[in-house]
Amino acid sequence: MTTLKNDVFDRRESSVRSYCRSFDAVLATARGSVVRDTSGREYIDFLAGAGALNYGHNDPDMKAALLDYVLNDGITHGLDLFTEAKRSFLGSFERLILGPREMDHLVQFTGPTGANAVEAALKLARKVTGRTNVIAFTNGFHGVSLGALAATANSSKRMGPEIPLPGVSRLPFDGYLGDDVDTTDLLGRMLADPSSGLDAPAAILLETVQGEGGLNVASARWLQRVASLAAQHGALLIVDDVQAGCGRTGTFFSFEAAGITPDLVVLSKSLSGFGLPMSVLLVRPHLDQWEPGEHNGTFRGNAHAFVTARVALHKFWSDVDFAEDIVRRSVLVTDRLTELTERVPGLRRKGRGMMQGLDVGDGACAAEIIRRCARNGLIIESSGAENEVVKVLAPLTTPDHLLRKGLDVLADATVGLAMAVPA
Template identity: 60%
Template sequence: MQLDQAVHAPRSQKSRAVTYRRPRKADGARIWALIKSIEALDDNSMYCNLLQCSHFAGTCALAEADGKPIGWVSGYLPPEKPDTLFVWQVAVHPDARGRGVAKQLVRELLKRKACAPVHYIHSTITRDNAASWALFRAIADDLGAPIADDAHFEREAHFGGRHDTEHLVEIGPFDRVARRPFPPSQHLRPFMSAAIETFTRRESEVRSYCRSFPIVFERAQGAELIAADGRRYIDFLAGCSTLNYGHNDPDMKLALVDYILRDGVTHGLDMYTEAKGAFIGAFEKIILEPRGMDYRLQFTGPTGANAVEAALKLARKVTGRRQVVAFTNGFHGVTLGALACTGNGYHRGGAGLPLEGVTRMPYDGYLADGTTGLEMLGQMLDDSSSGLEAPAAFIVETVQGEGGLNAASTEWMQALEQLAHKHGSLLIVDDIQAGCGRTGTFFSFEEMGISPDIVTLAKSLSGMGLPFAMVLLKPEHDIWQPAEHNGTFRGNNHAFVTARVALEKFWKNGAFAGKIAAKGEHLGERLAEIAKKHGYATKGRGMFRGIDVGEGKTASAICAACFERGLVIETSGAQDQIVKVLAPLTIKQEQLDAGLDILAKAFAETHRAAAAA
């Protein structure tokens, strides 16, 4: 189309220098004319462009040659996603194309103070808009960030058939350390070069995960960890299933920041607070009622071990009995009561005194002859001369996360519940690592047809990695006296805020569970391919899976090779023989596959090295 030479730069001026700046109100009419002249673009009202130049000038940019507009980008920060720059429209004069004007306009926006919190770019593009796809792929490449898209505004559903489907494009997360809003602490500056001398000098020898990943992490977003030196890592550890919804979910982050800025209660012991009431209401309506569950909620303190200690104490109080039955390879924490229920000899060795009050029995699949062990347990409980007294409770994980991803069958769990009921014992399900969606449903036992007397939750319960633990107990077992089991940090109001958002965002219907199921199936298939190639077996279920390589040296070598390639992943099992995948449940498909590709290469490299040795 022939352009108005009085408004736009003529062809003869293609080589002139281009300047970039914030728009002013006086630019509105000229920008409207630029957009109007480009046939492929949807034009807006001049009033809209005037508002962009005044109210949204901080997230809009104008390119000029000789004072004439040749390019324009409009954007804004969605209120519910303050870490995202939504690019509304990009317009470049035909004579200025091929000069990188559009990409530079976006770069200019990312330098702005208004965009300091931005770590994502969103836009919507029709599938046939090749120029826009090329632009955003180039931007993603420049930022070193992943790019993904999904149908967003449908042709029929949203445009009444009058406009092609618009695909939501997402670039990110990305990071530009030079634009950080606050300077790093002087005590952190040495770590920016990944120096760890301060940690090794002052932090206790008990530290563990940092030994496998000797680098200083500075930021995290979604399924990615970003080191102080800028290196990026896909996170298949996710805080040992504490970050099922990924790092720094934008909706939880926004809710928490808003709560803090309005001086919401931080610490309230167990007093009534708005944040706690909102969480209880959401948990009741979204989790308990749809599942036909009737549990009281006890807020025990910040860690999963706190919840386990409370559960054991309550079971003994309810039944008047002392003994508890736990299972081989179970892991329930390292405080003394929880540690007594934990099978791992290394952890038990640190107790310093006898760990009493617990009888160990074989978990499902533990016995080589294929028997469940429950028949023997039942026979012993029926025999008054067996020396095994009826327990206060049976405590069990449906999937043993730290114990090697052993997964109990539905039949075994049902038989265990029947055995507990027969002998007047309580059934405690430790859902601290397997719960909050890790196996596909909110509770790991939902599809097993059982109704535990007590359930312990922690890890991903807060949604955002904040300390938060809880015990669910049936009303008839709620025989606590006031303050009989208390704790200073049993009311983390910040965690109540983010936990409520997590429930409302992910669990109001079955959509999220469906996505977990699909990802879990895909994960299982990919891991099975890797395992088969090297003669190994897979374990676990849902998004709680791994590969059993038989011994810890090989598993550790594989994890180390993954880390070198940009993947954080750990081992589990009695001999650390399981390479365990605990990716966030919200991880994007392409990121999941990228991590699994790294894992496959690490397996191959480790086996080549072993063969050559």
């Protein structure tokens, strides 16, 4: 599983590349939860495009719809012009997602990545409120463009002192100060105190499950309290559902179980269903105060993504069966990871739904587990402040037998490493 020396990747690709450093096979084809390299070797995929492939690789129904659209000369690029593909997607999204959840949000098509939608959310919140400050949280990750990066906590992404990143105040996420400390008490106190030094915020930005931050989970009570404080103090509540959304935690939106309604919601990654670039900002109608063209981007409407997204919505979200399958598979993952924590001292299970993992204590251990998994046919990655959390991000459609097989590989790697390290 090693690329050839002097390959074009080494000669021409920037050193910024990252995932290939722990998994350097040259991939060729994929279907469902299995990918194959150029030698024909198969790997179970527990990375899923970092959450961009919730429905697996090359879903046959999405592929057929996309091929049909292309072969019939469907509009490829339309800026924000009206197209049949956009109308079909919006109608399905309204009928299957927004309507059943009694969400009145409008859909703003931004640039193609989640960071583009985060930028739009921050910009709109500041425009609507006339304020500049944004409250974000420890271990949060929201993208690496400058506005989103200012709200991102990880120092390895923030580039230290080289780039000034103003306009964000950081406060502790749920559990950051220990399970017995409710960090919303601090948030509430600082918002209420005119001498706290915390400028009145335009928005409070959060993930309900911090994907890149190490699978830290916000409780329903904590989310409800943050939503209440945002409303009380005139700040917009922005939920970044780029990785935790589109079913990853069991419901389409990760905040549904908490019973809150964010002012702005960021969606991307698996929204297209097929791994195609697509990102949107959901906006409550009274907050849609943009002037025409005030926020735009050349690729703010990917027609091919509209086609596959519509198929994904109808195939997976037109009834409750898919959500029930996610819950069932989530229990399978929970049980297996919990069993591992009982077998290997010092491990801790983290996350929620199909967004779980093992905190193994440090990045070096996690990296070795990942290498062992790769040698045994499993693609998996890590997250957290020190990359100490091995993250199970399998497609939501992964058949049970493949899910169990992948978890077996992870268990063997983890237990094997623990046995190899002296106590």
